[in-house]
Amino acid sequence: MLLPRPVSPRAALADLRGFMAQKTPHRLVFLALAVATAALLGLAFYTSQPVVEWQEPEVVYVQQWDSTRTVEDVRKQQAIDAPRELAELKAREAAALERQRSYQRLAKRMGID
Numbered sequence: 001m002l003l004p005r006p007v008s009p010r011a012a013l014a015d016l017r018g019f020m021a022q023k024t025p026h027r028l029v030f031l032a033l034a035v036a037t038a039a040l041l042g043l044a045f046y047t048s049q050p051v052v053e054w055q056e057p058e059v060v061y062v063q064q065w066d067s068t069r070t071v072e073d074v075r076k077q078q079a080i081d082a083p084r085e086l087a088e089l090k091a092r093e094a095a096a097l098e099r100q101r102s103y104q105r106l107a108k109r110m111g112i113d
Contacts, residue, residue, distance in 0.1 A: 019031075
């Protein structure tokens with residue numbers, strides 16, 4: 001396979017000078033189109049970058065358990081935590097059900113279903 005040799009900046013400028021020396025009427029149109037295309041692509045990449053603002057880190061506290069605790073201690077703590085965990089589970093399920101219903105309403109409005 002025949003590959004072109006690397007182009008130096010001097011050769012690229014000479015090529016541009018040779019292109020601009022031609023007296024064809026369409027050369028400026030194509031030059032403007034090439035510059036506009038490159039500018040639009042650069043602008044698209046520049047504006048599509050999201051603005052990320054600094055957020056304070058979230059601190060998560062973890063309980064430290066004694067390594068000598070018994071199975072009975074574990075069961076007592078589980079009995080204390082069970083109602084809270086059940087309430088959290090029900091709240092998550094209710095939120096998921098409401099989200100599902102909102103998507104179903106959206107699908108009906110858009111005629112997807």
